[in-house]
Amino acid sequence: MSSSTLERTTSTGTARPSRVPTTGRATSTTKAGARSRAEVAARGRTRAERAAERAATRAAATEASGGTAPFVLLIMVLLTSGLVATLWLSTAAAADSYRLDAARQATRDRTEEVERLHRDVAAMQSAPALAAAAQRIGMVPAGVPAVILVHPDGTSQVVGTPAKARAGSPPPPPAVPANPATPASPAAPGAQGTAPDPEALANDPRSGVQAATGGAPAPAPAGAGTSSAAVPAATPGGR
Amino acid sequence: MARLPATLTRPPSRQAGRGDRWGPGAPGSRRPAPPPGRGGGPPRRPGPPSGPPPRARRALTPPDPRRRLRTGRLLLVVLLLVAAGKLVEVQAIDAGSLAADAAKQRMTRLVVPAERGAILDRNGTPLAFSVEAKALVANPRRIAADWSKPEVRAVPGTPTPDQRKAQIAQGMAAILHADPLALFQELTSDRAYVVLAPLVDPTAARTITTEFPEIASEDRESRQYPAGDVGGSVVGSASWSLDKGRVRGNVGLESAQDATLAGSDGYRIVDTAEGSDAVIPGSTRAEQPAQAGRDVVLTLDSDLQYTVQDKLSAYVARTGAKDGSAVVLDAKTGQVLSLANATAGGAPAPGDAAVTTPFEPGSVNKVVTFAGALEAGLIKPDDVLTVPGNIKVADRTINDAWVHGPVPMTMNGILGKSSNVGTLMTAQRLGPDRFAQMLSNLGVGTRTGVELPGESSGSVPPRADWSGSTFGNLPIGQGLSMTTLQMASIYQAVANGGVRVPPRVISATVGPDGVRTPTPAPAGVRAMSPQTAQTLRQMLQSVTQEAKSPNQGTGAKAAMDGYPVAGKTGTAQQVDPNCGCYAKSTYWITFAGMFPADDPRYVVALMLDAPPGGDSAAPLFHDIGTYLAAHGNVPVSTAPPRVVPLQLP
Numbered sequence: 001m002s003s004s005t006l007e008r009t010t011s012t013g014t015a016r017p018s019r020v021p022t023t024g025r026a027t028s029t030t031k032a033g034a035r036s037r038a039e040v041a042a043r044g045r046t047r048a049e050r051a052a053e054r055a056a057t058r059a060a061a062t063e064a065s066g067g068t069a070p071f072v073l074l075i076m077v078l079l080t081s082g083l084v085a086t087l088w089l090s091t092a093a094a095a096d097s098y099r100l101d102a103a104r105q106a107t108r109d110r111t112e113e114v115e116r117l118h119r120d121v122a123a124m125q126s127a128p129a130l131a132a133a134a135q136r137i138g139m140v141p142a143g144v145p146a147v148i149l150v151h152p153d154g155t156s157q158v159v160g161t162p163a164k165a166r167a168g169s170p171p172p173p174p175a176v177p178a179n180p181a182t183p184a185s186p187a188a189p190g191a192q193g194t195a196p197d198p199e200a201l202a203n204d205p206r207s208g209v210q211a212a213t214g215g216a217p218a219p220a221p222a223g224a225g226t227s228s229a230a231v232p233a234a235t236p237g238g239r
Numbered sequence: 240m241a242r243l244p245a246t247l248t249r250p251p252s253r254q255a256g257r258g259d260r261w262g263p264g265a266p267g268s269r270r271p272a273p274p275p276g277r278g279g280g281p282p283r284r285p286g287p288p289s290g291p292p293p294r295a296r297r298a299l300t301p302p303d304p305r306r307r308l309r310t311g312r313l314l315l316v317v318l319l320l321v322a323a324g325k326l327v328e329v330q331a332i333d334a335g336s337l338a339a340d341a342a343k344q345r346m347t348r349l350v351v352p353a354e355r356g357a358i359l360d361r362n363g364t365p366l367a368f369s370v371e372a373k374a375l376v377a378n379p380r381r382i383a384a385d386w387s388k389p390e391v392r393a394v395p396g397t398p399t400p401d402q403r404k405a406q407i408a409q410g411m412a413a414i415l416h417a418d419p420l421a422l423f424q425e426l427t428s429d430r431a432y433v434v435l436a437p438l439v440d441p442t443a444a445r446t447i448t449t450e451f452p453e454i455a456s457e458d459r460e461s462r463q464y465p466a467g468d469v470g471g472s473v474v475g476s477a478s479w480s481l482d483k484g485r486v487r488g489n490v491g492l493e494s495a496q497d498a499t500l501a502g503s504d505g506y507r508i509v510d511t512a513e514g515s516d517a518v519i520p521g522s523t524r525a526e527q528p529a530q531a532g533r534d535v536v537l538t539l540d541s542d543l544q545y546t547v548q549d550k551l552s553a554y555v556a557r558t559g560a561k562d563g564s565a566v567v568l569d570a571k572t573g574q575v576l577s578l579a580n581a582t583a584g585g586a587p588a589p590g591d592a593a594v595t596t597p598f599e600p601g602s603v604n605k606v607v608t609f610a611g612a613l614e615a616g617l618i619k620p621d622d623v624l625t626v627p628g629n630i631k632v633a634d635r636t637i638n639d640a641w642v643h644g645p646v647p648m649t650m651n652g653i654l655g656k657s658s659n660v661g662t663l664m665t666a667q668r669l670g671p672d673r674f675a676q677m678l679s680n681l682g683v684g685t686r687t688g689v690e691l692p693g694e695s696s697g698s699v700p701p702r703a704d705w706s707g708s709t710f711g712n713l714p715i716g717q718g719l720s721m722t723t724l725q726m727a728s729i730y731q732a733v734a735n736g737g738v739r740v741p742p743r744v745i746s747a748t749v750g751p752d753g754v755r756t757p758t759p760a761p762a763g764v765r766a767m768s769p770q771t772a773q774t775l776r777q778m779l780q781s782v783t784q785e786a787k788s789p790n791q792g793t794g795a796k797a798a799m800d801g802y803p804v805a806g807k808t809g810t811a812q813q814v815d816p817n818c819g820c821y822a823k824s825t826y827w828i829t830f831a832g833m834f835p836a837d838d839p840r841y842v843v844a845l846m847l848d849a850p851p852g853g854d855s856a857a858p859l860f861h862d863i864g865t866y867l868a869a870h871g872n873v874p875v876s877t878a879p880p881r882v883v884p885l886q887l888p
């Protein structure tokens with residue numbers, strides 16, 4: 001039975017290429033429901049008939065396969081290129097995220113450096129630090145200045161008594177900035193925090209500043225780290 | 240659903256050879272069994288024998304496949320129903336609370352800290368600002384436990400816990416320039432939480448935490464005071480508050496202006512990985528940016544402040560006074576340009592005595608008497624009064640500071656030589672009511688309203704309580720008290736043509752967007768007419784008058800070359816707590832003055848508490864004044880110094 005079906009299949013397939021409409025009929029037959037199928041079965045020729053129809057369908061499919069291959073190929077190419085693109089994009093994104101991370105770190109480092117420099121500048125340009133620095137390079141505060149007034153008629157008049165500015169006993173300047181968040185950055189160990197002003201680098205900043213504090217809380221921008229680290233409860237500024 | 244049992248049941252029906260009867264029933268019916276089942280038990284039993292022999296054998300072995308299938312189906316249906324019920328419960332009934340629970344597990348509210356505003360002086364020089372910092376903390380117990388684990392100990396060459404702690408201490412000390420021993424002691428303490436360094440530069444903190452994973456870092460904000468103690472009594476201080484998780488003001492403006500400076504923290508609601516703080520990227524659900532605090536711009540001038548503080552400290556140290564305070568006001572606006580305090584030996588004072596601690600002003604207060612008398616038109620500067628050596632007011636006799644018989648003195652002289660008797664004679668002509676009025680006009684006994692915390696109002700006995708002798712005390716500045724700031728404010732009224740502008744120390748606030756909001760200037764209070772103020776300024780110049788003996792003012796040392804100075808010295812006896820009387824040797828030494836006298840720019844008030852030698856504060860005024868004149872580019876006056884007769888022969 002099966003061999004005859006095969007034979008018929010091939011023969012019909014070659015002999016009658018235009019069986020496509022039959023396919024429609026066959027499908028409708030399959031879909032037609034239980035009753036029609038029962039009738040067919042009842043007629044007894046069922047199997048052979050159905051096999052013939054199925055074969056016809058298959059033949060039609062084989063015929064159409066001429067158009068399927070490029071389509072499958074296209075899909076495959078699309079899938080592959082999609083996969084490659086996805087891989088490439090995710091790799092690129094990963095690489096970018098590393099670069100982003102590096103850039104963020106660099107930004108953070110710069111921000112911290114800027115903050116540190118701001119702090120150092122603020123400490124150095126504060127009045128006590130300037131006064132201490134001036135004193136260190138041998139400057140003395142001006143005394144009472146005398147003023148020369150030149151009148152419209154060309155005569156001049158000296159107001160006040162000019163006197164030489166003398167160092168005298170420098171009064172104790174108020175405490176110099178305590179620098180609580182001190183510790184010098186590892187990048188420039190000992191540079192910031194230790195020496196708030198350039199001149200200080202030449203002379204000994206600590207002795208120069210501390211000697212002048214006279215009873216004020218230890219200023220020690222350098223030592224602040226020490227003290228604050230040693231005494232965890234220390235408040236910033238030590239005031 | 241319907242089809243599945245049908246196909247399942249088809250084979251047995253075919254086996255029975257009843258395909259044709261089954262056909263129609265199978266697709267539609269959910270119960271393929273009934274048709275044959277309806278016949279009851281017997282048709283089923285005979286079924287097998289009628290079928291082909293091998294299949295019959297198979298059907299015989301299980302008691303009844305259909306029943307089994309039915310039971311299984313029922314079971315499946317029940318299970319499905321249970322599952323569906325649970326699904327409805329989870330998805331619909333409990334959905335809200337379950338979702339909330341899930342969210343709670345992974346949702347984290349991160350606080351975005353707001354940066355605290357800075358405190359700047361009038362020129363924008365920072366007096367206080369914040370920088371980011373980290374606190375380095377550790378759990379010594381855990382370090383010990385971790386390094387004592389058998390699997391860790393098993394590796395040869397592993398340091399013991401103590402060796403490891405020593406490594407950490409030395410490594411940290413090298414980076415922090417700290418004492419390794421102190422760190423080691425902290426690390427070996429038997430505690431679960433130690434703060435090794437409270438405020439560390441973030442970069443250094445990161446280096447340490449990378450090197451020693453046992454050390455954790457916590458976010459902190461470090462308050463910087465670049466000028467140290469300059470303006471310290473005004474600025475105050477702030478420190479990290481563990482309770483609030485932010486910097487909180489402790490004293491001074493840092494405390495009083497905490498709300499302005501602090502800003503408001505923002506938040507971010509994000510998902511974090513279970514059991515860690517790692518934020519899942521892109522999981523931010525809500526975000527409220529932090530509102531940075533506002534900067535507070537003071538009226539102080541930090542250079543001037545430094546100098547005044549410096550000079551005051553030196554002077555206090557030199558005179559041996561217990562403490563001292565100085566206030567410099569802008570004569571026109573009443574703004575506080577400098578406010579300094581010093582304690583014994585010239586050390587910066589912890590509090591803000593110039594605002595919080597009143598004292599008896601002494602003769603400085605005579606200006607109130609003279610302002611009242613001038614305002615009432617009772618006196619003119621050149622009026623001559625014969626002043627006896629003492630005067631009896633009610634039951635008390637008041638002397639002059641120097642012994643003399645009745646001498647003719649001008650009003651200039653009474654003020655310039657600070658005659659108590661002459662002042663009291665004038666006060667009695669004025670009367671207590673008009674005097675009390677002038678006192679209140681000049682703000683004595685009421686707070687100036689300066690923004691600094693803890694301001695004292697000073698004290699003036701209520702008018703109703705004045706006894707006969709009270710009016711013998713108040714006109715010469717005893718029996719009432721005022722702060723240095725109030726004293727400066729009185730003289731500011733004289734300097735400003737009679738209009739007293741209450742002193743203020745905050746000139747503006749600057750928002751995070753950089754918009755500057757000036758603090759509204761307080762309304763001026765007219766204390767006296769401009770003429771009175773002008774006349775008074777002239778009379779006050781007699782105090783700093785440098786002349787031959789009887790015509791020498793008490794504050795001649797305050798005089799400055801090129802600038803006419805109007806001011807008044809004061810020496811008030813302090814109350815001796817032992818006897819409840821005025822002490823004979825301890826004084827409050829005061830000086831309040833302004834310059835240039837004809838059109839004042841600056842008002843300076845000084846107070847020294849009990850200098851043993853009773854030194855005058857006038858030289859300090861001179862020192863501060865000369866700096867002010869140069870600092871403020873005050874043009875010199877070419878007019879010769881005013882010299883008027885104080886005491887007639």
